[in-house]
Amino acid sequence: MFIQVPKGTQDILPDDAPKWYYIENKIREVLTKYGYQEIRTPAFEYTELFIRGIGESTDIVTKEMFTFPDRKERSLTLRPEGTAPVVRAYLENNMDRASKVVKLFYIGSMFRCEKPQGGRFRQFNQFGIEVIGTKSPEADVEVIMAALEIYEKLGLKNLEIVINSVGCKKCRVDYIQKLKKFLSNKKDLLCLECVKRYEKNPLRVFDCKKDSCQKIMETAPMITENLCPECKLHFEEVKSHLDDFKIKYHLDPKLVRGLDYYTKTAFEIVGKGLGAQNAIAGGGRYDDLVEELGGKPTPGVGFAAGIERMIMVMNQQKINWPKPKCIDIFIVKVSAENKDTAFRLLQKIRNSGLSADLDYSNDSLKSQMRIANKIGARYTAIIGEEELSKDMVTLRNMQTKEQKKVKLDEIEKELKKGSGLNI
Numbered sequence: 001m002f003i004q005v006p007k008g009t010q011d012i013l014p015d016d017a018p019k020w021y022y023i024e025n026k027i028r029e030v031l032t033k034y035g036y037q038e039i040r041t042p043a044f045e046y047t048e049l050f051i052r053g054i055g056e057s058t059d060i061v062t063k064e065m066f067t068f069p070d071r072k073e074r075s076l077t078l079r080p081e082g083t084a085p086v087v088r089a090y091l092e093n094n095m096d097r098a099s100k101v102v103k104l105f106y107i108g109s110m111f112r113c114e115k116p117q118g119g120r121f122r123q124f125n126q127f128g129i130e131v132i133g134t135k136s137p138e139a140d141v142e143v144i145m146a147a148l149e150i151y152e153k154l155g156l157k158n159l160e161i162v163i164n165s166v167g168c169k170k171c172r173v174d175y176i177q178k179l180k181k182f183l184s185n186k187k188d189l190l191c192l193e194c195v196k197r198y199e200k201n202p203l204r205v206f207d208c209k210k211d212s213c214q215k216i217m218e219t220a221p222m223i224t225e226n227l228c229p230e231c232k233l234h235f236e237e238v239k240s241h242l243d244d245f246k247i248k249y250h251l252d253p254k255l256v257r258g259l260d261y262y263t264k265t266a267f268e269i270v271g272k273g274l275g276a277q278n279a280i281a282g283g284g285r286y287d288d289l290v291e292e293l294g295g296k297p298t299p300g301v302g303f304a305a306g307i308e309r310m311i312m313v314m315n316q317q318k319i320n321w322p323k324p325k326c327i328d329i330f331i332v333k334v335s336a337e338n339k340d341t342a343f344r345l346l347q348k349i350r351n352s353g354l355s356a357d358l359d360y361s362n363d364s365l366k367s368q369m370r371i372a373n374k375i376g377a378r379y380t381a382i383i384g385e386e387e388l389s390k391d392m393v394t395l396r397n398m399q400t401k402e403q404k405k406v407k408l409d410e411i412e413k414e415l416k417k418g419s420g421l422n423i
Protein backbone atom coordinates (compact mmCIF):
# COMPACT_ATOMS: atom_id res chain seq x y z
CA MET A 1 0.00 0.00 0.00
CA PHE A 2 1.45 3.35 -0.99
CA ILE A 3 1.47 6.35 1.32
CA GLN A 4 -1.38 8.80 0.93
CA VAL A 5 -1.61 12.58 1.49
CA PRO A 6 -2.28 13.57 5.10
CA LYS A 7 -5.93 14.06 6.02
CA GLY A 8 -7.21 17.48 5.01
CA THR A 9 -4.60 18.10 2.33
CA GLN A 10 -4.75 17.62 -1.41
CA ASP A 11 -2.53 17.51 -4.45
CA ILE A 12 -3.08 20.11 -7.11
CA LEU A 13 -2.64 18.02 -10.22
CA PRO A 14 -1.39 19.27 -13.60
CA ASP A 15 -4.95 19.51 -14.97
CA ASP A 16 -5.89 21.90 -12.16
CA ALA A 17 -2.64 23.83 -11.74
CA PRO A 18 -3.45 26.23 -14.62
CA LYS A 19 -6.59 27.28 -12.72
CA TRP A 20 -4.37 28.25 -9.82
CA TYR A 21 -1.98 30.39 -11.75
CA TYR A 22 -4.84 31.93 -13.70
CA ILE A 23 -6.35 33.06 -10.40
CA GLU A 24 -2.99 34.08 -8.92
CA ASN A 25 -2.14 36.13 -11.99
CA LYS A 26 -5.49 37.90 -11.83
CA ILE A 27 -4.93 38.68 -8.14
CA ARG A 28 -1.49 40.13 -8.90
CA GLU A 29 -2.81 42.09 -11.86
CA VAL A 30 -5.66 43.76 -9.95
CA LEU A 31 -3.73 44.42 -6.75
CA THR A 32 -0.77 45.90 -8.59
CA LYS A 33 -3.21 48.28 -10.25
CA TYR A 34 -4.39 49.33 -6.77
CA GLY A 35 -0.81 49.97 -5.66
CA TYR A 36 -0.19 46.88 -3.52
CA GLN A 37 3.15 45.09 -3.34
CA GLU A 38 3.61 41.39 -2.75
CA ILE A 39 5.14 40.08 0.47
CA ARG A 40 6.05 36.46 1.24
CA THR A 41 6.39 35.47 4.87
CA PRO A 42 7.50 32.06 6.26
CA ALA A 43 5.07 29.17 6.53
CA PHE A 44 5.71 29.02 10.30
CA GLU A 45 6.24 31.58 13.03
CA TYR A 46 6.80 31.61 16.77
CA THR A 47 3.51 30.57 18.37
CA GLU A 48 3.45 33.70 20.52
CA LEU A 49 2.78 35.81 17.41
CA PHE A 50 -0.59 34.18 16.83
CA ILE A 51 -1.59 34.05 20.49
CA ARG A 52 -0.95 37.77 20.80
CA GLY A 53 -2.16 38.63 17.32
CA ILE A 54 -5.29 36.55 16.80
CA GLY A 55 -6.35 36.35 20.45
CA GLU A 56 -6.17 33.66 23.07
CA SER A 57 -9.89 32.97 23.17
CA THR A 58 -10.44 32.53 19.45
CA ASP A 59 -11.26 29.13 17.95
CA ILE A 60 -8.16 29.35 15.81
CA VAL A 61 -5.81 29.65 18.76
CA THR A 62 -7.65 27.37 21.17
CA LYS A 63 -8.17 24.41 18.87
CA GLU A 64 -7.06 24.81 15.28
CA MET A 65 -3.35 25.61 15.24
CA PHE A 66 -0.62 23.19 14.20
CA THR A 67 1.83 23.88 17.01
CA PHE A 68 5.07 21.99 17.59
CA PRO A 69 8.36 22.50 19.42
CA ASP A 70 11.58 22.92 17.45
CA ARG A 71 14.68 21.01 18.59
CA LYS A 72 15.38 23.61 21.24
CA GLU A 73 11.84 23.43 22.59
CA ARG A 74 10.78 26.79 21.17
CA SER A 75 7.13 26.67 20.20
CA LEU A 76 6.44 27.12 16.50
CA THR A 77 3.11 27.25 14.67
CA LEU A 78 2.25 26.77 11.00
CA ARG A 79 0.61 30.05 10.08
CA PRO A 80 -3.19 29.81 10.40
CA GLU A 81 -3.70 33.22 8.78
CA GLY A 82 -1.72 35.92 7.03
CA THR A 83 -2.29 39.20 8.84
CA ALA A 84 -0.25 38.65 12.01
CA PRO A 85 2.81 37.49 10.00
CA VAL A 86 2.53 40.50 7.67
CA VAL A 87 2.36 42.87 10.62
CA ARG A 88 5.32 41.07 12.20
CA ALA A 89 7.31 41.54 8.97
CA TYR A 90 6.20 45.17 8.76
CA LEU A 91 7.57 45.83 12.24
CA GLU A 92 10.70 43.73 11.92
CA ASN A 93 11.70 45.41 8.66
CA ASN A 94 10.81 48.95 9.76
CA MET A 95 8.55 49.34 6.77
CA ASP A 96 6.93 52.39 8.34
CA ARG A 97 10.17 54.31 7.81
CA ALA A 98 9.95 53.98 4.05
CA SER A 99 6.41 55.29 3.76
CA LYS A 100 3.61 56.30 6.04
CA VAL A 101 1.09 53.99 4.43
CA VAL A 102 2.23 50.52 3.46
CA LYS A 103 0.08 48.43 1.10
CA LEU A 104 0.90 44.75 0.91
CA PHE A 105 -0.62 41.59 -0.50
CA TYR A 106 0.19 37.92 -0.06
CA ILE A 107 -0.74 34.61 -1.63
CA GLY A 108 0.16 31.43 0.22
CA SER A 109 -0.71 28.33 2.18
CA MET A 110 -2.27 28.55 5.64
CA PHE A 111 -2.78 25.69 8.08
CA ARG A 112 -5.60 24.91 10.47
CA CYS A 113 -6.38 21.63 12.10
CA GLU A 114 -10.08 21.66 11.29
CA LYS A 115 -12.41 18.80 10.61
CA PRO A 116 -12.02 18.40 6.85
CA GLN A 117 -15.40 19.02 5.20
CA GLY A 118 -16.93 20.62 2.11
CA GLY A 119 -14.16 22.78 0.72
CA ARG A 120 -12.28 23.07 4.02
CA PHE A 121 -8.75 21.82 4.15
CA ARG A 122 -6.05 21.68 6.80
CA GLN A 123 -3.60 23.17 4.36
CA PHE A 124 -5.44 25.76 2.33
CA ASN A 125 -4.47 28.77 0.28
CA GLN A 126 -5.37 32.34 0.90
CA PHE A 127 -4.66 35.65 -0.65
CA GLY A 128 -5.09 38.87 1.21
CA ILE A 129 -4.18 42.50 1.42
CA GLU A 130 -3.15 44.77 4.27
CA VAL A 131 -3.12 48.57 4.32
CA ILE A 132 -1.05 49.64 7.31
CA GLY A 133 -0.71 53.22 8.48
CA THR A 134 -4.01 54.94 7.72
CA LYS A 135 -7.27 55.24 9.60
CA SER A 136 -9.16 56.73 6.65
CA PRO A 137 -12.48 55.08 5.89
CA GLU A 138 -11.47 55.34 2.22
CA ALA A 139 -8.89 52.62 2.88
CA ASP A 140 -11.64 50.29 4.19
CA VAL A 141 -13.61 50.91 1.02
CA GLU A 142 -10.58 50.43 -1.22
CA VAL A 143 -9.93 47.06 0.39
CA ILE A 144 -13.52 45.96 -0.28
CA MET A 145 -13.39 47.25 -3.85
CA ALA A 146 -10.10 45.55 -4.63
CA ALA A 147 -11.52 42.23 -3.39
CA LEU A 148 -14.69 42.72 -5.42
CA GLU A 149 -12.76 43.60 -8.56
CA ILE A 150 -10.70 40.41 -8.34
CA TYR A 151 -13.89 38.34 -8.14
CA GLU A 152 -15.52 40.29 -10.94
CA LYS A 153 -12.50 39.91 -13.20
CA LEU A 154 -12.65 36.17 -12.60
CA GLY A 155 -16.30 36.18 -13.61
CA LEU A 156 -17.93 35.42 -10.24
CA LYS A 157 -21.52 36.48 -9.96
CA ASN A 158 -24.14 37.08 -7.26
CA LEU A 159 -21.77 38.39 -4.62
CA GLU A 160 -22.93 40.43 -1.69
CA ILE A 161 -21.11 42.51 0.91
CA VAL A 162 -22.09 41.99 4.53
CA ILE A 163 -20.74 44.71 6.75
CA ASN A 164 -20.69 45.74 10.40
CA SER A 165 -18.74 47.87 12.80
CA VAL A 166 -17.34 46.13 15.86
CA GLY A 167 -16.29 49.36 17.54
CA CYS A 168 -12.99 50.25 19.13
CA LYS A 169 -11.21 49.69 22.43
CA LYS A 170 -13.19 52.52 23.99
CA CYS A 171 -16.74 51.70 23.00
CA ARG A 172 -16.35 47.94 23.01
CA VAL A 173 -15.51 47.78 26.71
CA ASP A 174 -18.87 49.32 27.60
CA TYR A 175 -20.65 47.22 25.05
CA ILE A 176 -19.12 43.99 26.32
CA GLN A 177 -20.34 44.88 29.82
CA LYS A 178 -23.84 45.28 28.42
CA LEU A 179 -23.57 42.02 26.55
CA LYS A 180 -22.34 40.20 29.65
CA LYS A 181 -25.20 41.59 31.63
CA PHE A 182 -27.62 40.44 28.96
CA LEU A 183 -26.12 36.95 28.92
CA SER A 184 -25.62 36.56 32.67
CA ASN A 185 -29.07 35.08 33.32
CA LYS A 186 -29.05 33.02 30.11
CA LYS A 187 -25.86 31.09 30.74
CA ASP A 188 -27.79 27.82 31.29
CA LEU A 189 -29.18 28.08 27.78
CA LEU A 190 -25.80 28.57 26.11
CA CYS A 191 -23.73 25.69 24.77
CA LEU A 192 -20.63 24.66 26.76
CA GLU A 193 -18.36 26.40 24.28
CA CYS A 194 -20.31 29.64 24.61
CA VAL A 195 -20.18 29.54 28.42
CA LYS A 196 -16.39 29.67 28.03
CA ARG A 197 -16.74 32.41 25.45
CA TYR A 198 -18.95 34.31 27.87
CA GLU A 199 -16.07 34.39 30.34
CA LYS A 200 -13.25 35.18 27.93
CA ASN A 201 -14.83 37.20 25.14
CA PRO A 202 -18.63 37.27 24.98
CA LEU A 203 -18.53 38.79 21.47
CA ARG A 204 -17.50 35.32 20.29
CA VAL A 205 -20.97 34.00 21.20
CA PHE A 206 -22.19 35.68 18.00
CA ASP A 207 -19.91 33.28 16.10
CA CYS A 208 -21.59 30.17 17.50
CA LYS A 209 -23.16 28.03 14.81
CA LYS A 210 -25.62 26.36 17.19
CA ASP A 211 -29.25 27.35 16.67
CA SER A 212 -29.96 27.62 20.40
CA CYS A 213 -27.13 30.12 20.91
CA GLN A 214 -28.03 32.05 17.79
CA LYS A 215 -31.59 32.36 18.95
CA ILE A 216 -30.50 33.91 22.23
CA MET A 217 -28.26 36.37 20.43
CA GLU A 218 -31.11 37.61 18.29
CA THR A 219 -32.35 39.75 21.15
CA ALA A 220 -28.89 40.72 22.43
CA PRO A 221 -27.83 44.36 22.47
CA MET A 222 -26.08 45.18 19.22
CA ILE A 223 -22.67 46.79 18.93
CA THR A 224 -23.86 49.15 16.19
CA GLU A 225 -26.18 50.82 18.69
CA ASN A 226 -23.35 51.27 21.16
CA LEU A 227 -20.60 52.82 19.03
CA CYS A 228 -18.66 55.85 20.23
CA PRO A 229 -18.96 59.00 18.08
CA GLU A 230 -15.65 58.31 16.30
CA CYS A 231 -16.58 54.73 15.37
CA LYS A 232 -20.05 55.83 14.37
CA LEU A 233 -18.72 58.52 12.05
CA HIS A 234 -16.19 56.11 10.55
CA PHE A 235 -18.91 53.57 9.82
CA GLU A 236 -21.14 56.25 8.29
CA GLU A 237 -18.33 57.34 5.98
CA VAL A 238 -17.56 53.79 4.89
CA LYS A 239 -21.22 53.24 4.04
CA SER A 240 -21.54 56.53 2.20
CA HIS A 241 -18.50 55.75 0.01
CA LEU A 242 -19.98 52.34 -0.77
CA ASP A 243 -23.25 54.07 -1.74
CA ASP A 244 -21.28 56.50 -3.84
CA PHE A 245 -19.71 53.65 -5.82
CA LYS A 246 -23.10 51.93 -5.99
CA ILE A 247 -21.75 48.89 -4.16
CA LYS A 248 -24.63 47.02 -2.59
CA TYR A 249 -24.15 45.89 0.97
CA HIS A 250 -26.15 44.31 3.69
CA LEU A 251 -25.79 45.39 7.33
CA ASP A 252 -25.37 42.59 9.85
CA PRO A 253 -24.88 43.80 13.42
CA LYS A 254 -24.11 40.21 14.47
CA LEU A 255 -21.05 39.93 12.21
CA VAL A 256 -18.02 39.85 14.53
CA ARG A 257 -15.63 37.54 12.62
CA GLY A 258 -13.54 34.85 14.25
CA LEU A 259 -10.50 36.91 15.17
CA ASP A 260 -9.98 39.22 18.09
CA TYR A 261 -8.06 41.93 16.30
CA TYR A 262 -10.88 43.58 14.39
CA THR A 263 -11.91 47.12 15.23
CA LYS A 264 -14.50 49.32 13.54
CA THR A 265 -15.22 47.88 10.08
CA ALA A 266 -15.72 44.13 9.72
CA PHE A 267 -17.01 42.67 6.47
CA GLU A 268 -17.54 39.51 4.52
CA ILE A 269 -18.12 38.90 0.86
CA VAL A 270 -20.69 36.17 0.47
CA GLY A 271 -21.82 34.24 -2.57
CA LYS A 272 -25.60 33.97 -2.70
CA GLY A 273 -26.85 30.42 -2.86
CA LEU A 274 -23.67 28.89 -1.47
CA GLY A 275 -25.29 27.51 1.67
CA ALA A 276 -24.22 27.98 5.25
CA GLN A 277 -20.51 28.55 4.68
CA ASN A 278 -21.12 31.14 2.07
CA ALA A 279 -18.38 33.64 2.92
CA ILE A 280 -15.68 33.69 0.29
CA ALA A 281 -13.70 36.58 1.73
CA GLY A 282 -13.58 38.41 5.00
CA GLY A 283 -11.75 41.26 6.53
CA GLY A 284 -11.85 44.47 8.44
CA ARG A 285 -9.94 47.07 10.30
CA TYR A 286 -7.37 46.22 12.99
CA ASP A 287 -6.32 49.51 14.57
CA ASP A 288 -4.74 47.92 17.66
CA LEU A 289 -2.91 44.96 16.17
CA VAL A 290 0.37 46.70 15.33
CA GLU A 291 0.59 48.03 18.87
CA GLU A 292 -0.35 44.65 20.33
CA LEU A 293 2.54 43.11 18.43
CA GLY A 294 4.97 45.61 19.89
CA GLY A 295 4.85 48.52 17.44
CA LYS A 296 3.72 52.11 17.78
CA PRO A 297 -0.04 52.61 17.62
CA THR A 298 -0.70 52.21 13.89
CA PRO A 299 -4.05 51.60 12.23
CA GLY A 300 -4.56 48.94 9.58
CA VAL A 301 -7.22 47.32 7.43
CA GLY A 302 -7.30 44.30 5.15
CA PHE A 303 -9.05 41.15 3.99
CA ALA A 304 -8.24 37.53 3.31
CA ALA A 305 -9.89 35.06 0.97
CA GLY A 306 -9.61 31.34 0.41
CA ILE A 307 -8.58 30.19 -3.05
CA GLU A 308 -10.01 26.64 -2.72
CA ARG A 309 -13.46 28.06 -2.02
CA MET A 310 -13.05 30.47 -4.87
CA ILE A 311 -12.33 27.63 -7.29
CA MET A 312 -15.27 25.70 -5.87
CA VAL A 313 -17.61 28.63 -6.47
CA MET A 314 -16.18 29.23 -9.95
CA ASN A 315 -16.81 25.59 -10.81
CA GLN A 316 -20.34 25.82 -9.37
CA GLN A 317 -21.03 28.92 -11.44
CA LYS A 318 -19.63 27.08 -14.48
CA ILE A 319 -17.10 29.74 -15.26
CA ASN A 320 -15.00 28.97 -18.31
CA TRP A 321 -11.40 28.39 -17.39
CA PRO A 322 -8.87 29.54 -19.94
CA LYS A 323 -7.39 26.66 -21.89
CA PRO A 324 -3.86 25.77 -20.84
CA LYS A 325 -1.17 26.37 -23.44
CA CYS A 326 -0.28 23.27 -25.40
CA ILE A 327 3.00 22.14 -26.90
CA ASP A 328 3.68 23.85 -30.24
CA ILE A 329 5.57 21.05 -31.93
CA PHE A 330 5.90 17.36 -31.17
CA ILE A 331 8.78 15.76 -33.04
CA VAL A 332 8.08 12.35 -34.51
CA LYS A 333 10.87 10.01 -35.67
CA VAL A 334 10.17 7.63 -38.51
CA SER A 335 12.84 5.27 -37.18
CA ALA A 336 15.18 4.99 -34.21
CA GLU A 337 18.09 5.97 -36.46
CA ASN A 338 16.77 9.54 -36.54
CA LYS A 339 16.87 9.96 -32.81
CA ASP A 340 20.06 12.02 -32.55
CA THR A 341 18.86 14.45 -35.22
CA ALA A 342 15.47 14.61 -33.54
CA PHE A 343 17.05 15.38 -30.18
CA ARG A 344 19.17 18.18 -31.68
CA LEU A 345 16.17 19.61 -33.53
CA LEU A 346 14.11 19.48 -30.33
CA GLN A 347 16.51 21.73 -28.47
CA LYS A 348 16.90 24.02 -31.50
CA ILE A 349 13.13 24.58 -31.64
CA ARG A 350 13.00 25.21 -27.91
CA ASN A 351 15.83 27.73 -28.23
CA SER A 352 13.82 29.59 -30.85
CA GLY A 353 11.13 30.21 -28.23
CA LEU A 354 8.58 27.60 -29.28
CA SER A 355 7.60 24.77 -27.00
CA ALA A 356 8.57 21.33 -28.20
CA ASP A 357 8.74 17.75 -27.02
CA LEU A 358 9.32 14.25 -28.28
CA ASP A 359 8.99 10.67 -27.15
CA TYR A 360 12.41 9.37 -26.11
CA SER A 361 11.42 5.75 -26.60
CA ASN A 362 11.83 3.99 -29.91
CA ASP A 363 8.13 3.27 -30.25
CA SER A 364 6.36 3.20 -33.59
CA LEU A 365 5.39 6.27 -35.59
CA LYS A 366 1.77 5.51 -34.81
CA SER A 367 2.36 5.48 -31.10
CA GLN A 368 4.30 8.76 -31.29
CA MET A 369 1.40 10.36 -33.19
CA ARG A 370 -0.95 9.12 -30.49
CA ILE A 371 1.10 10.93 -27.84
CA ALA A 372 1.11 14.11 -29.94
CA ASN A 373 -2.68 13.96 -30.10
CA LYS A 374 -3.04 13.23 -26.42
CA ILE A 375 -0.98 16.19 -25.29
CA GLY A 376 -2.74 18.43 -27.82
CA ALA A 377 0.36 19.37 -29.82
CA ARG A 378 -0.49 21.91 -32.50
CA TYR A 379 2.02 20.56 -34.98
CA THR A 380 4.10 17.48 -35.44
CA ALA A 381 7.45 17.60 -37.17
CA ILE A 382 8.09 14.24 -38.79
CA ILE A 383 11.70 13.27 -39.38
CA GLY A 384 12.55 10.43 -41.79
CA GLU A 385 15.35 9.47 -44.18
CA GLU A 386 13.86 11.35 -47.06
CA GLU A 387 13.37 14.54 -45.06
CA LEU A 388 16.84 14.38 -43.56
CA SER A 389 18.58 14.00 -46.90
CA LYS A 390 17.12 17.39 -47.81
CA ASP A 391 17.51 19.02 -44.37
CA MET A 392 13.76 19.15 -44.05
CA VAL A 393 10.91 17.96 -41.84
CA THR A 394 7.31 17.22 -42.65
CA LEU A 395 5.28 19.68 -40.64
CA ARG A 396 1.76 18.53 -39.92
CA ASN A 397 -1.01 20.73 -38.61
CA MET A 398 -2.72 18.46 -36.11
CA GLN A 399 -6.08 20.16 -36.49
CA THR A 400 -6.44 20.55 -40.24
CA LYS A 401 -4.26 17.47 -40.95
CA GLU A 402 -2.55 19.47 -43.67
CA GLN A 403 1.12 18.78 -44.04
CA LYS A 404 4.03 20.14 -45.97
CA LYS A 405 7.78 19.85 -46.16
CA VAL A 406 9.62 22.67 -44.46
CA LYS A 407 13.34 23.43 -44.22
CA LEU A 408 14.77 22.80 -40.77
CA ASP A 409 15.68 26.41 -40.15
CA GLU A 410 12.34 27.67 -41.42
CA ILE A 411 10.09 25.84 -38.97
CA GLU A 412 9.77 28.83 -36.70
CA LYS A 413 8.96 31.13 -39.63
CA GLU A 414 6.40 28.70 -40.95
CA LEU A 415 4.61 28.46 -37.63
CA LYS A 416 4.52 32.19 -37.17
CA LYS A 417 3.21 32.69 -40.70
CA GLY A 418 -0.24 31.24 -40.88
CA SER A 419 -0.55 29.10 -37.86
CA GLY A 420 -2.29 31.62 -35.65
CA LEU A 421 -0.09 30.38 -32.87
CA ASN A 422 0.42 32.51 -29.89
CA ILE A 423 4.14 33.11 -30.25
Ligand SMILES: [Zn+2]
Binding pocket: 167, 168, 169, 170, 171, 172, 227, 228, 229, 230, 231, 232
Ligand atom coordinates in the same frame (compact mmCIF):
# COMPACT_ATOMS: atom_id res chain seq x y z
ZN1 LIG B 1 -15.34 53.35 19.26
Ligand SMILES: [Zn+2]
Binding pocket: 190, 191, 192, 193, 194, 208, 209, 210, 213
Ligand atom coordinates in the same frame (compact mmCIF):
# COMPACT_ATOMS: atom_id res chain seq x y z
ZN1 LIG C 1 -22.86 28.31 21.45
